[in-house]
Amino acid sequence: MKALRERILRDGKCFEGGILKVDNFINHQMDPILMKSMAVEFVRRFASTDINKVMTVEASGIAPAIMVGYLLELPVVFAKKKKPSTMENMLVTSVYSFTKDRSYDVCVSGDYLCKGDKVLFIDDFLANGNAAKGVIDLVRQAGAELVGMGFLIEKAFQHGGDYLRGQGIHVESLAIIESLDNCEIKIRE
């Protein structure tokens, strides 16, 4: 998506270890106009998909996911990174975070991720695919069906996308980063 590619090149910052910081428009300050355009693009790319629920992981997936849910007029459920003591019917999985170098549990209530749901997962970044694997596990535990995964930014050099596409999952990424070597952002045209 051209507008996102241009914005990454203008405002994105590279950090050691292959991390792209987009705090100016996605992860801290947010640009709702761009967020809406990205959601419109997801809706276009998943137009032929039967979806009844949008899912994400807190916190940074919530903004794009709610925009997509708003456009599709569908409920949005986010997996939580802290287990609330009051959550009923809890489904839990473990996710390894490479940005934080540790594993953490994510959970969702089976009241909101249900058997028979057709789930579109939306998140900000796809890197190694660990968060995505956790979501696949939660969807499986719920007896729901994962019909697609949409990411604002995919870092192709970390190969999570290869894994997910290899599993036959419909993956759409709005900007694909080929490399962040030498702190230079190279984006696929």
Ligand code: 5GP
């Ligand atoms: P994965 O589980 O695919 O390895 O990483 C995905 C998660 O890690 C995303 O939800 C995102 O929060 C975080 N992440 C991975 N790479 C980056 C990055 O380069 N920049 C930022 N801001 N977050 C990232």
